[in-house]
Amino acid sequence: MKKYALLILFVFPISRTAWAQSPEVLAIRKYGTQNADKMMREFAAFLAIPNIARDTVNIKKNAAFIMSMMTERGIKNVQLLAPSTAGAPPAVYGEVKVPGATQTLIFYAHYDGQPVNPAQWAPGLEPFKPQLYTGTIDKSGKNIPFPTDGQYNPDWRIYARSASDDKAGVFTILSAYEALTKNGLVPTSNLKFFFEGEEEAGSPHLNQILEKHSALLQSDLWIICDGPVHQTGRKQIVFGVRGDAHMDLTVYGPKRPLHSGHYGNWAPNPALLLAKLLASMKDDEGRVTIKGFYDDVTPLTASEKKAMQEVPSVEAQMKRELGLSTVETTGAVLNEAISVPSLNINGMQSGNVGKMASNQIPTFATAVLDLRLVLGNDWQRQQQKVVDHIKAQGYHVIDHEPTDDERAQYGKLIKVIPGEDGYNAQRTPMDLPIAQRVIKAVQTTTTDPLVLQPTSGGSLPLYLFKKYLNANTMTVPIANHDNNQHAENENIRLGNLFDGLETMTAVMRMK
Structure with missing residues (x-):
């Protein structure tokens, strides 16, 4: 009965007007509700490991934790991809080869986080001590223990450094693959996983990793899981990033x-x-x-101009x-200003x-x-x-x-x-056939129209993927827009984690 109660909690998140009802989406949703306890324990343990890129000891612990998660899920060829510069944070790599698959997707997220000043965090919060709250702390959210009965409200928040940016991405990608295998669903593409360890430090050695391991990292498309969904709560796909x-x-x-x-x-x-x-x-x-x-x-x-015109206005909401x-x-709305x-x-x-x-x-x-x-x-x-x-x-x-x-x-x-670690912007054409398939796959997880953004306001060194691998990238974010990334009191809304589970499995199964 407790599991059914959890299902009810997750059926009506306020970020959507309705749920898509395909059998696969329902199966993944049920998996999430029935395994919420296990997932939250693993996520909390992951968040508890400090992850500043220059902290070599703890960066190694993060990489080891990710490798363990990958191995437990049956992902093959798990290894560290080290740059040429000794001592620099490695990327964590793994792969899944699917018989008969004709295309390969690489899923990217980063496991390092921004530096922290604990004194700036709200009283009772510690950056690397994940805590559960009934809502945002600025709106009277209360600290509560992690449930023992599996009942998690989608509007609850976990507060910790990298809860949203970007351990949520690493965790959701790997949990999505696990959800597929536990439901007997086979990915339609070969999958590769690439988790970077110094994105928040400017990715100074990413070029070395991509060049050194270029043969291993060939693919048809990189799926980047970083950043927030649209301010309206609707899922979005982003085709570029600023430099x-x-x-x-x-x-x-x-x-x-x-x-x-x-x-x-x-x-x-x-x-x-x-x-x-x-x-x-x-x-x-x-x-x-x-x-x-x-x-x-x-x-x-x-x-791209047409897509910009169709982005919902959030001016009044954000003000x-x-x-x-x-x-x-003057005279520019938000998505125009970031372009x-x-x-x-x-x-x-x-x-x-x-x-x-x-x-x-x-x-x-x-x-x-x-x-x-x-x-x-x-x-x-x-x-x-x-x-x-x-x-x-x-x-x-x-x-x-x-x-x-x-x-x-x-x-x-x-x-x-x-600064010596700058990088240029990148943008993938929106009309690529594989891009259209990603859009179609993500749309199966929600009845709300997707928000398609030509570019993100944020930055990632995605131009390097084009330069060294001639690869296209698309960003499929999952975090809530009010997650305080890069700042004190960083958090993730639980409903976004579970929405992300469905999103990533849909991309792994895209036709």
Whole structure:
């Protein structure tokens, strides 16, 4: 009786208007409800292993845990694919060969996570101690123990680092394959599994792995499980990602901090200088004013423009959720805004604030810029455009701490350190026959129309798959849009995990 009660809980998640009712979807759904206890215990154990890419000891533990999950599920040829650089995190690989299959799919997710600052997490939450809540903590969700009777509400949340980004992807892919085998269902494609260990660190060694193991990694399509479903809760398929590049800027003032009364209005304030410089990079309508910033953008195709027009509007919803009355880019909705290059200030620092504030002119001011790129942009060329803009504002650009001679010679000094781990955008044509089959397969799991996005606002180094393997990629995300990925209080909505189980099995069985 308890298992039937669990089934009732999962039949009516608020993220859908109705469930698809194909026999295979029903079988997978029943498997999920009957095995919820086992699945949640395994997922929680996975989340409890710290997974910052530079933490070599724990990264190895994560890789070993994944290999164990794969072996237990009967996946063959399980191994670590190491890059050429010794000590760098490996990818975890495995495969399933299906007699008679004429195509091969590779399923990708990453098992590393963003760095954490435990002090920023809500009271009672610890990044690597997964905990179950009845809802979001900002809406009075309560901490409860993991049930012993198998009854899990789809609106409950698990809080932990990588609960959504992207251990949820690793776990759901492997659980989907297990659900197929336990139900006697055979994949229609050969399957390969590739789980990366340093995506959140910029994938600096992914190129080495792809090049070194290119023969092993041949396929007809890569299925990327990363990122959130649409803000409406509808399932979505994303055909591209933006590229990414970072830059560190430091503006210099006096060699020692000065009393703001004795020296204010006389000594240049680096915080004010940096603020003016950053303000010069965007106009009041949110458009980047850096020369040539948009010049090399590859236009959307007709089919991509059509898909963009059919994406449901979430403007009012997201303004309400985020407490916004206006948006930065005048005249652009969200999915249009993420389809062009962007310049974001990740953080700024100069002097102290709050109780630590003092009446001083600080010695420096620093900021980190995040450049998101679209198809056509080159990440290093985009960084150079920013440098050229800075020079045009009268700054002398250096790559080191300034010398006394440089301080004496130049009125405006700035240290610019371009990030070395940037990468370009990627986009797969929406009209590829295999892409259409993926769409059809995912659609069998829901009666709501799918959201088809030409590109994601987020970034992954998917251009490397094209460069080294000549492979196409499609992103099929499962996480809830309000999952706090990359930030404190990261979480996954349980209904999304179980929806993802159906999604991934449908792709593995696509005709």
